[in-house]
Amino acid sequence: MTLSLSDIKAARERIAPYVIKTPLLRLRNLEETLGCEVYVKLENMQRTNAFKLRGVMNTILQLTDEELERGVVTSSSGNHGHAVSYASKLLGIKATIAVPDTAPPFKLEKIKEYGAEIIPTTVEERFKLQEKLVEEHGYTLIPPFNDYRVMAGQGTVGLEILEQLPDADHIFVPASGGGLVGGIATAVKESADHVKVHGVEPANLPKFAASLENNEITQVENKGTIADGLVSIIPGEKNFPIVQKYVDTFYTVSEEAMKKGQKLLLMEAKILAEISSSIGIGGVLNKEIEVKPEDKICFVITGGNLGFDQLTYIRDTEY
């Protein structure tokens, strides 16, 4: 089994009542600065303010009545947990979320807001705890990325981009485990192979760059990143072969560039995005990714969940 365009089309129909077809905007005010035609796909305006709801919804809507009755579980300190919590409330099922103690307070509040049961844990213990919960309570695990249903849901972003900007030249996708970039690349390459799809990951955690070079899944040293949505140190097993097959290029971007990108988006384009979402624009802005003036480039803005006080991180950033 793998992922195909028809899975993504089915996902789109399945999740349509629950998600927003988010806007894709041209940002002419950034074009002189970035040196290309600039488009953004605004998943920060999605329900729960992140693309994660697409994959979560596509998975939960395929569970049996019995599975729904027992409830779902996941481990997350961020947007995935938020989406599982929101979806579970919407469908009236029980959700349990193992939240590591590294979760930013703002994201923890969002997970709590929809009434999921929170079980505190650590980054090291969280997957063990999650397995234990599955075994003991019969909960169904909703994985953040390493799952074909989740990837099919995330791939619906790609279908929308093709409709909204059929003559896109390049799509830049922030990458952590590979759920979003795998889904989008499948949707795009199986429908319109003139559009190039690129993954972008923190230079501190170049797991896809390393894995592609080694031609096998490779774990990288955890040097940490301020991009709290891009913390994976290893590609997902199911995601890597898809990325290998369909993604055109993988770029790595510095911490500084991400901050610059976030500030540019906020101050010049008037769009609030998470720092993880700003990695593509930051990379181009900081000349770590090369573009051409005639290129129509779509940057996927993956989420916008940040607390007001987190804005102070970029107070002194200059772009």
Place this chain on the structure above:
Amino acid sequence: MTLSLSDIKAARERIAPYVIKTPLLRLRNLEETLGCEVYVKLENMQRTNAFKLRGVMNTILQLTDEELERGVVTSSSGNHGHAVSYASKLLGIKATIAVPDTAPPFKLEKIKEYGAEIIPTTVEERFKLQEKLVEEHGYTLIPPFNDYRVMAGQGTVGLEILEQLPDADHIFVPASGGGLVGGIATAVKESADHVKVHGVEPANLPKFAASLENNEITQVENKGTIADGLVSIIPGEKNFPIVQKYVDTFYTVSEEAMKKGQKLLLMEAKILAEISSSIGIGGVLNKEIEVKPEDKICFVITGGNLGFDQLTYIRDTEY
């Protein structure tokens, strides 16, 4: 002479090469909170990040060669000055701007950025100084609102809203001197009189509410407002009769409500707007303006020029 739909249509063609047809988005994530269908017309994504460029461009493009050669002048501490400076650089003409010492540093930087000559002044002296500059140098004055060419330019926002959301029920327009609300009301009422157009002004400076009640132009006491784009204490002479004829209702909104609106837009809709732009959404949020769940309401987001440090004004605001 007055303002008509055909002036606004001509303005639209005239300024088309220089302005952005800004996005009009539905913000489903705010609908439960605000209790209506929520749409925003995003002039904060306009060139110079405010609607002001429309009126300025429509005026300057109608000057004679001789007038262009002598240059233009205005007095402004904000978005109008920024637009005059930007337009003058674009067209290669000289601009002189009398800037009162109350101008926020961020806006002063924006005015300077495009190379206009800045003459420092005070709020009290600025109009006298402006007249003196017109007399001594033969500069042409570009008024901020009390001018039919300026109003025709601002009215193009109304034409775009009618195209982008033809079944709008209500349009809420922030009002200071009356240039934008007068222009939009003319465009809308002369094309589609089923759409209601409302002005919104700070409760601290209710000059339109007072003037409408008195049936004549009335100056109000200057109680000040944090909305630095809405500081007029008297409606424009040319604007008032148009507002009287075409605007359905005028609402006044508290200072607190504006701050709440700005924070809601930023944190939940991920859109950075000036506090002046947030007056309509803030009024509805704070129950100072009543709406119905089935209403399709378009809020005009007039600008997005604020310095990073100004965000601290809303750090402790709760919505």
